[in-house]
Amino acid sequence: MNGALLDWFRDPANWTGPDGVPTRVAEHLRYTAVTLLIALVIAVPIGAWVGHTGRMRWLVTGANAARAVPTLGLLFAVSMLVGPLIKSDLAFVIPSIAVLVLLAVPPLLSGTYAGIESVDPEARDAASGMGMTGSQVLWQVELPCALPLFLSGLRSATLQVIATATVAASVSLGGLGRYLIDGLASRDYTQMVAGSVLVALLALVADGVLALLERYAVSPGISGRASRVARTRATSRATADSTLSVGPAGATALAGTSSERDRT
């Protein structure tokens, strides 16, 4: 098996053309990027607004309750509903992206919301005490403080999208999932395993990149990297650990209230 797998990766035919690894990886990344962009545009303003005003929290709870719907079913149902309405090559792409967006929104929404919700009220009070307006408080205090939870929401959304984009090959979407689904259809187990290895690698690399982003984008004062802050916070170490720790399960930290890493 391993020999066959190595041969697959060594075969130049698998590295060129529309079915080559570079093309498939690029496709997969493109779907993921487009989906996340659309989902961010939808989720961040709503999450920030709900967190800032404290109104309409049911939006976040509602988005999370939808998790029980099996993603595969959603993918098939939407493709069958929307697919026939579109008369171009996009007939497969649009329904898949729509479902991917639907799946990426809840973790982003609850990440943004929970992040802003969890901002220390004293920090918020101090900001208004300094004369900041509502939008200044949001931009200069609440959003930077919300960054850790928002980024763990972004990580779960990204993984969810990468995983589901793979499954979406069964509704004719391109990307790395093609190797898995086409390999299954032609009983080419080597190709399936090779595709699975690539998907797993892509997910691990994407998660690693976001973990680095989480590490360097979050203000040291918030992440506890600044030593002075670390010392004063040492007493509340346990809480800081569970909210700010780096790790894909970072989203798990906010699971108690709302979001959880969605999986496909």
Added chain:
Amino acid sequence: MTWALDHLDEILTRAVQHAWLAGLPLVLGLLIALPLGWLANRKAWIHGTLLTTTGLLYTIPSLALFILLPSILGTKILDPVNVIIAMTVYTVALLTRTVADGLSAVDPATRQAAVAMGFGPVARVRSVDLPLAIPVVAAGLRVAAVSNVSIVSVASLIGISQLGYFLTDGYARTFPTEVWVGIVACVLLALVFDLVILGIAWLLTPWTRVRA
């Protein structure tokens, strides 16, 4: 609706298979995550290593894991054992952190009181720490249960029999009713899991209902 009633037997058979594939890993995962979470809670470096490792495992997309496991374990690709193991891996990844969080949330004063009353380390964990962590662990289990039910349906793509079959079959035959029946059945099953876990947690924590 008529279709669902006509195929009730088949739906129930597949629902039982689905419940088995999603439920057994929950039990196995919890049994593995309890000692791991306890270990993670004792030493900081174990905490970091364990949570990073389980986090990495959790990152692997399910369809890829279903396909990779047979070549790692030497099982047949159609063997449901692959799904059970993959789901157990995900459950452990999710619950190790929850168990560690739940145990670390136990009030130190309570723990000291238990030690002062003469509880040994093992007896203390069993009769004081773990029971107090039940609400947190149950919350983690509910999340794992819902996500397991959804992920198991993906296994129908590689031909493992469960409720996901209605999704793939309905799509292949362009028969939306069947897909919707599959979706509703999955959601209902997730709901049943949720209620069962809530019920068990309720039964196990009578002290939370004692009025002061």
